[in-house]
Amino acid sequence: MIEARIIRILSDIVGKENVTTQKADLLCYSYDATQLRFLPDVVVHPLTAEEISLIMKMANAEKIPVFPRGAGSGFTGGSLPVTGGIVLATERMNRIIEIDSENLVATVEPGVVTEQFQQAVEKLGLFYPPDPASLKFSTLGGNVAECAGGPRCVKYGVTKDFIIGLQIVTPQGDIITTGGPTMKGVVGYDLTKLICGSEGTLGIITRIIIKLLPLPEAKQTMLVMFDSIDGAAQSVSAIIGNKIIPTTLEFMDGRTIDCVRQATDLQVPEAARAVLIIEVDGDREFLEKQVQKITDIIQPLGVVETRVAKTPAESEALWQIRRSVSASLRKVNPDKFNEDICVPRSKVPEMIRKVDAISEKYGIPIVNFGHAGDGNIHVNVMIDKKVPGEAEKAEKAIEEVFKGALALGGTMSGEHGVGIAKAPYIPLEITEKASDYMKAIKKALDPNNILNPGKIFLD
Amino acid sequence: MAKLKDLEDYREEIEQCVKCGACRAHCPVFSAERREGRVARGKIALSQAVLEGEIDFEAKVMEDLSQCLLCGSCCAGCPNKVPTEEIVAAARRRIAEEKGLSTFGKGVAAVIGRPKLMNALAKTGGKLSSLLFKKLPDNSGLRLRFPAPYLESGRTLPPFTDKPFRENCPDRIEGEPGKPTIAFFTGCGINYMYPAVGEAFLKALKFLGITVVIPKDQVCCGLPAVSAGAGKTVEALADQNYAALTREPVDYILTACASCNAGLVKVYGDMEGECSALGPKTRDIFVFLLEQGLAERLAELPRAAERTTVTYHDPCHLRTQGITQEPRDVLKALPQVEYVEMENAGSCCGLGGTYSVYHYDNSKKIGAKKAGNIESSGAELVATDCPGCIMQLQDSINHAGGKQRAVHILELLNEALPG
Ligand SMILES: Cc1cc2nc3c(=O)[nH]c(=O)nc-3n(C[C@H](O)[C@H](O)[C@H](O)COP(=O)(O)OP(=O)(O)OC[C@H]3O[C@@H](n4cnc5c(N)ncnc54)[C@H](O)[C@@H]3O)c2cc1C
Ligand code: SF4
Ligand code: SF4
Numbered sequence: 001m002i003e004a005r006i007i008r009i010l011s012d013i014v015g016k017e018n019v020t021t022q023k024a025d026l027l028c029y030s031y032d033a034t035q036l037r038f039l040p041d042v043v044v045h046p047l048t049a050e051e052i053s054l055i056m057k058m059a060n061a062e063k064i065p066v067f068p069r070g071a072g073s074g075f076t077g078g079s080l081p082v083t084g085g086i087v088l089a090t091e092r093m094n095r096i097i098e099i100d101s102e103n104l105v106a107t108v109e110p111g112v113v114t115e116q117f118q119q120a121v122e123k124l125g126l127f128y129p130p131d132p133a134s135l136k137f138s139t140l141g142g143n144v145a146e147c148a149g150g151p152r153c154v155k156y157g158v159t160k161d162f163i164i165g166l167q168i169v170t171p172q173g174d175i176i177t178t179g180g181p182t183m184k185g186v187v188g189y190d191l192t193k194l195i196c197g198s199e200g201t202l203g204i205i206t207r208i209i210i211k212l213l214p215l216p217e218a219k220q221t222m223l224v225m226f227d228s229i230d231g232a233a234q235s236v237s238a239i240i241g242n243k244i245i246p247t248t249l250e251f252m253d254g255r256t257i258d259c260v261r262q263a264t265d266l267q268v269p270e271a272a273r274a275v276l277i278i279e280v281d282g283d284r285e286f287l288e289k290q291v292q293k294i295t296d297i298i299q300p301l302g303v304v305e306t307r308v309a310k311t312p313a314e315s316e317a318l319w320q321i322r323r324s325v326s327a328s329l330r331k332v333n334p335d336k337f338n339e340d341i342c343v344p345r346s347k348v349p350e351m352i353r354k355v356d357a358i359s360e361k362y363g364i365p366i367v368n369f370g371h372a373g374d375g376n377i378h379v380n381v382m383i384d385k386k387v388p389g390e391a392e393k394a395e396k397a398i399e400e401v402f403k404g405a406l407a408l409g410g411t412m413s414g415e416h417g418v419g420i421a422k423a424p425y426i427p428l429e430i431t432e433k434a435s436d437y438m439k440a441i442k443k444a445l446d447p448n449n450i451l452n453p454g455k456i457f458l459d
Numbered sequence: 460m461a462k463l464k465d466l467e468d469y470r471e472e473i474e475q476c477v478k479c480g481a482c483r484a485h486c487p488v489f490s491a492e493r494r495e496g497r498v499a500r501g502k503i504a505l506s507q508a509v510l511e512g513e514i515d516f517e518a519k520v521m522e523d524l525s526q527c528l529l530c531g532s533c534c535a536g537c538p539n540k541v542p543t544e545e546i547v548a549a550a551r552r553r554i555a556e557e558k559g560l561s562t563f564g565k566g567v568a569a570v571i572g573r574p575k576l577m578n579a580l581a582k583t584g585g586k587l588s589s590l591l592f593k594k595l596p597d598n599s600g601l602r603l604r605f606p607a608p609y610l611e612s613g614r615t616l617p618p619f620t621d622k623p624f625r626e627n628c629p630d631r632i633e634g635e636p637g638k639p640t641i642a643f644f645t646g647c648g649i650n651y652m653y654p655a656v657g658e659a660f661l662k663a664l665k666f667l668g669i670t671v672v673i674p675k676d677q678v679c680c681g682l683p684a685v686s687a688g689a690g691k692t693v694e695a696l697a698d699q700n701y702a703a704l705t706r707e708p709v710d711y712i713l714t715a716c717a718s719c720n721a722g723l724v725k726v727y728g729d730m731e732g733e734c735s736a737l738g739p740k741t742r743d744i745f746v747f748l749l750e751q752g753l754a755e756r757l758a759e760l761p762r763a764a765e766r767t768t769v770t771y772h773d774p775c776h777l778r779t780q781g782i783t784q785e786p787r788d789v790l791k792a793l794p795q796v797e798y799v800e801m802e803n804a805g806s807c808c809g810l811g812g813t814y815s816v817y818h819y820d821n822s823k824k825i826g827a828k829k830a831g832n833i834e835s836s837g838a839e840l841v842a843t844d845c846p847g848c849i850m851q852l853q854d855s856i857n858h859a860g861g862k863q864r865a866v867h868i869l870e871l872l873n874e875a876l877p878g
Contacts, residue, residue, distance in 0.1 A: 024519035027508050028495035033479045045494075072495070073480040091493040111493075115484070136484035326538050 002041040002085075006062060010044055010086075013054045018045040018092070029087045032072040032079050034421055040067065040081035047092050049167060049175050049206035056173035056204070056450070059086060065453050068200040070111065070142030073134045075338065076419030078146065078199045082454040088204065090141050096120055097207070104212040105164070105181045110141025110205045117210075127215040129156035132415070141205045147197035149415040151248035151279075154373030156213070158415075160196035165209030168195060171202070171446035181209050194441075199417050200452045202445055219247060219281035220291050221315035222308045224298060225272035229253055231302030232274035233349045236372045238297050239278070240345075244290060249373030250277040253352055255359075256325055256367040263328035266321050271304045276372060277322055279315075325369055333365060333382035337394055341405040342414030345375040354404040355379055362397045364390065376414035402428055418456045426457060461697040461732035463690050466549040470510060473546060475539045476503045482543070485536035487807040488526050491824040496523035499533035499543035506550050516554050524550050526818060528811025528825075529686055530775035531721075545729065551688030560689055618850075624650045624657035628673055632661060635668030639710040641747070643673045644700075646680060646719035648846025656846065659873035660715050660744065666876050667751045674703040680722030686812025697727050697734040704737060712737060715744040715869055717774030717845035718812075724780065743777060745785040745844065745868065757792040760875065766797040769871065770838035772829070772852060773805040774845035786844050786868055793875045801836035803828070810851035826855030834861050842868045 002021065010019045020026075021042050029043045041064075046052050059066045065085035072079055081087050090111035097107040101124050108117060114135040118128050131150035132138055138148065144166070149158040165179030178191035195203055226232045229251075236249055252260075254273040261268050268275075280290045291308055309315035329336055343351045352368055355377075359366035370378040379401050383390040402412045402425055412422055412429050426435065439457055442449075453459075482499035483489055489498040496505070496519070505523055508514040529544040537543075624645055634640075641664070649657045664671050681696035700723075704712055714720040720743050728738035742750075771787050783805070791798045809815060809825030833841050833856060841852055841863055852865035 022517075022519045023514050024496060024505055024517065024523060025494075027504055027514065028501040028523075031478045031504065033477065035478045071480050071483055072478075073483075089495075091495075094493065113484070134480070137480050137482075330539065 002064070006058075006064065007042060009058055010042065010055065013058070014044055014046045014051050018047075019043070029069065029072070029089065030081070032069075032074045032077060034075060034077045034080070034419075036077050036080060036420070038080045038082050039084065040087040041084050043087045043089060045089050045092050049169055052088065052169040052204050052206060053173045053175050055086070055088065056169055056171065059450050060172055060448050063448060063450070065450055066204075067452050068141070068145070068204050070139030070145070071113070071134075071137050073138045074142065074146065074419060075340075075416040076413075076421040078417055078419040078452070078455055079142075080420065082420060090139060093141075093206070094139075099124060099126070099212075100181070101126065103181065104214075106210045106212055107181070108140055108208050108210065110139060110144070110208060112140050114138050114140055114143055121212055122215055125215050127213040128162065128210060129153075129213065130159045130162060140208055140210075144196055144205055144208055145198065145200045146415070146417045149371070149374070149376070151250050151371055154249050154371060155245045155247045155281075160193055162211050163192055163196055163208060164211050166192050166195055166203075166205055167207035168203035168205050171448075171451035175206070176203075177207075179209065183211070197417070199419060199455055201442060201455055202451070204451070216247075216281035216283075218284040218287055219279055219315075220287045220309065221277065221279045221318050222291055222294070222306060223318040223321065224276045224278065224306045225269065225304040226274040226276070227271055227302040227304050229274040229352050230349045231298075232276050232372065233346070235276060235298040235301050236348075237346055238301065239294055240373070242293070242297055244280070244294060246278050246294070246373065247281045248277065248279040249371065250322055250369070251275065251348075251372035252322065252325065252369040253367060255356075255365065256329075256369045259328040259332050259367060260321060260324055263331040264324050266324060268321070269304055275321065277318060322369075329367060329380060329382060333384055335383050335385045337381040337383075337398060339379045339381070339398055339401060339412070340370070340376060340414050340416045341379055341401060341410055341412060342374060342376045343405050343408045343410030345373065347408040347410065348372060348375055348377065351375075351377060351405060351408055351410070355401060358397050358400045358404070361400075362393045364393055364397060366397065366401075371414075374414065375410070399425065399428075420455060423454075423456060423458050461694045461701070461727070461730045461734045463552065463694060463726075463730050464545070464549060466506065466510060466546070466553045469506075469542075469546045469549055472541055473503055473507050473510065476500065476507075476537075476541045477539060478504075479538065482533035482537055485532040487528060487530065487532065487809065487825045488821060490828075491821045492526070497526050499537070499541070502527060502543060502547055502550075503541065506546050509550065509553075516557060521554055521558075524554065526814075526821070528775070528807055528809070528814045530807045530811060531779035532775060532805075532807060535779045548685050548688070551686075552690040553688075555688035555690065560687070618652050620652060620654050622654060624654035625673060625675055625677075627654070628657065628661065630673060630675060632665065632671045634664070634670035638668045638670065639751075640670040640672065640708070641711045641713045642704050642707070642709040643671055644677060644680070644704065644712050644714050644719055644723065644741070645673070646714065646716040646846065648716050648718075648850075653846050653849070653867065655873075656715060656867045656869050659867070659869035660713075662876055662878070663744075663748060663753075663869065663872050664713075666878075667748070667753065667756070669751065672707050672709060674706060677703040680719040680726075682718045682722040682726065683812045685722075685726055686814065693726070694730070694732075697730060697732070700727075701732075701734040701737060709740070711747060712741045713744050713747055714741060715844065715867065716847070717743075717776035717843075718847055720782075721776035721780065743782050743785065743844065745789045746782060749785050749788060754788060754792045757789075757794065757875065760794045760877075763795040766795055767840055768797045768799050768838045769793075769840045769842050770799050770801040770833060770836045771804055771868075772801075772808060772833075772841050772843040772848055772865075774843055774848045775807050777844060778805050786842075789868055789872065790842060793871055795875055796871060799836050799838050801832045801838065801841075803832050806832075808848045808851040808855065810847045815851065822851075823855070823858060826851060827859060830855040830859035830861055833863055834859065839863060840871075841865050842871055844868055 067081045069079035093109040094111035099106045132148040252275040365382040495501040681693040684692040723741040724738040727734040809822040815822035
């Protein structure tokens with residue numbers, strides 16, 4: 001229980017209506033997409049960096065942990081108040097402060113929803129490419145904190161590639177800015193990049209300066225079915241080797257296709273053991289040629305069928321196959337663990353084979369899909385938690401998947417971060433020395449371990 | 460006897476919520492007030508906590524659960540199709556059981572089963588006053604929709620009529636042999652506020668040679684009572700409507716009100732009892748008209764030189780059932796209409812059964828967005844398929860100082876048809 005005195009201080013800072021200790025509110029801010037739950041003691045809804053600064057100073061003086069929270073759509077528990085304390089929700093900080101069309105730069109508050117920002121810049125003919133599947137509801141602050149990625153990242157890069165400056169409140173309550181609205185800048189350490197992907201442990205992001213691109217004139221979508229995952233993977237390398245970088249190169253493995261076929265009436269031929277959804281964007285006249293060129297390049301690589309969308313509606317229909325995956329998987333098994341390992345692009349088939357072997361060994365279905373262009377594989381371990389022993393099996397399988405990815409020079413997480421879900425596995429990927437280096441940074445900046453404790457590293 | 464599900468019965472659906480947060484992109488209440496308790500995910504978490512005995516219906520829980528339009532937008536956008544609108548309605552029934560109905564619409568349950576009052580509707584020359592209001596039949600959903608706080612809030616008043624539709628229409632209109640026979644479920648909106656829409660309905664069906672029966676003892680579908688948590692009222696209304704609508708054999712039951720359609724199809728469909736048989740027979744008027752070849756018949760009419768620009772608002776209760784194309788197709792087929800699509804045509808108008816009564820501020824915020832989209836579409840008229848939406852849309856437009864009029868598609872169809 002938090003003392004009434006603390007609640008009074010918080011109320012003085014952000015206003016009474018923006019502080020709550022009611023059980024109903026604590027319950028509503030206790031979870032994220034991991035479905036794990038930790039009750040905070042109090043939820044605050046600040047509006048400005050100044051308010052957050054005061055909150056952090058008080059929290060340090062009183063030794064109360066603070067947990068930044070965007071939309072709570074995280075897959076690794078980054079926003080969960082694991083020790084109790086203060087959940088600091090950015091929901092009120094949702095203004096787009098400026099879109100500077102002349103310099104292709106925008107400034108936003110952290111609570112702005114990704115898609116709303118994208119729509120706002122697209123109205124002006126501008127483009128913010130990072131497109132996590134959660135873009136309709138996740139916040140830009142959460143995207144920066146997790147360095148979110150999505151299908152378009154193969155061509156354009158991940159969130160951090162578009163962040164050129166930040167305003168943050170440090171764990172001890174100072175307001176500082178990093179980087180700025182210039183395309184170049186090398187004065188001092190690159191703190192902007194340090195904060196990107198720091199999962200809310202090194203500072204609370206209060207403003208984000210974003211680099212924009214001109215909006216491509218058009219895009220074209222094609223869906224290609226292959227008789228093997230190798231054909232699909234070779235196609236990815238061949239396309240890029242021929243100096244075409246598609247906007248997206250999404251893949252689904254054979255088991256995923258089986259699920260879709262089982263659960264929907266979408267037409268997918270039996271012979272298809274892998275699917276690539278390829279999208280190209282740019283000038284309209286240029287796209288036809290690119291699609292033709294891609295078709296020619298991949299034709300010898302075991303293509304079963306190629307579908308090219310002529311209209312946005314047809315493109316939507318092609319994406320429907322990919323979008324139906326989540327629901328289809330659930331029909332096969334009620335619970336799933338969704339990991340997002342990343343391996344060098346060329347190692348995707350080898351990784352899929354490893355996963356298949358692991359699936360066989362433990363007798364639990366594992367299906368793979370994801371971003372082939374980045375080697376980012378969403379490994380979905382499908383179980384029924386109600387069946388005794390399944391959860392333990394899944395855990396063991398996941399550990400083997402991680403080890404498999406690391407052995408191929410990969411990483412445990414391409415997009416979702418560590419949070420609490422992957423913290424136990426950190427020693428598998430990061431050496432003790434490197435880990436110490438990171439912890440030293442955290443310790444220096446947050447000596448009282450006030451800001452988002454218990455995340456990334458198990459203390 | 461019809462029987463609604465209890466909150467307990469939704470345990471499995473509640474567990475299907477994976478807390479992904481996708482509903483944050485779809486919930487109109489959340490967009491008006493960005494707090495987790497306002498979104499489907501929060502309401503499900505609270506319902507779950509209630510089921511687990513972790514929390515009682517304390518004030519904040521009841522407040523969050525009252526902050527729901529039951530529009531189903533969250534469910535339509537949910538990867539797991541968790542029916543939050545049903546879960547919240549069940550939670551409200553449980554609140555009503557535990558705390559009495561007062562929070563959500565006082566005194567309704569007590570007056571069920573007095574359909575005679577229906578005919579006692581005051582003939583006060585169409586002049587609306589709270590006096591007239593008091594004379595609305597006690598079992599009309601409009602009573603729940605417009606209790607005292609509504610009338611005191613300075614909004615565009617609902618256009619009550621002194622000539623309710625069902626008092627003045629025939630019981631049966633014979634069509635051409637070989638064509639289907641339908642029962643017209645008028646709903647309270649058409650009956651007490653927009654009788655002209657009812658007339659237009661009859662004209663359209665006559666045009667196509669359809670036989671129409673209008674059971675006079677039909678009553679409110681019960682949706683406002685669902686919203687208020689008045690479970691017993693809903694169940695009694697469902698039984699009475701079942702009796703009324705099955706007395707004569709008909710091929711279909713038609714609605715020209717999205718909410719009534721959802722009431723018959725979804726709410727009754729999910730209930731135990733005979734009333735669940737009504738759902739499969741129920742059709743939206745425009746779905747039916749197109750099946751009967753309306754578009755082809757309209758194509759024969761000469762296209763007007765001067766056309767009115769019209770946009771369409773998707774009532775949640777049709778959109779979430781997947782009925783989005785048919786009303787648009789009818790509008791596009793009308794010779795005097797130039798159809799334009801507005802941005803976010805599918806976002807809720809903000810009425811939400813009893814919601815707008817008790818949460819007028821949020822309701823206005825949601826409506827203001829709609830009014831803005833209507834304005835920027837450039838349309839002169841916004842047409843829809845639900846009397847409740849028409850009322851709310853007009854109120855929102857008026858507040859925004861707009862000039863557009865909200866109409867029922869049937870009124871436009873009426874203009875287009877000969878005779
Ligand atoms: C259906 C679904 C699909 C997804 N798809 C993708 C995908 O394709 N790619 C991808 O990368 N991720 C994906 N995610 C994961 C998640 O959406 C992203 O990690 C997203 O960036 C989280 O944003 P959020 O606003 O929900 O943040 P939260 O979950 O609230 O928080 C995430 C982390 O950011 C920190 N944080 C939030 N705001 C701030 C701030 N202002 N300052 C400092 N720290 C802050 C939190 O402390 C926490 O550590 C998906 C999630 C779901 C549920
Ligand atoms: S979208 Fe559905 S599953 Fe996701 S949080 Fe909302 S209700 Fe739950
Ligand atoms: S039914 Fe409508 S108002 Fe209620 S939670 Fe769902 S989207 Fe929100």
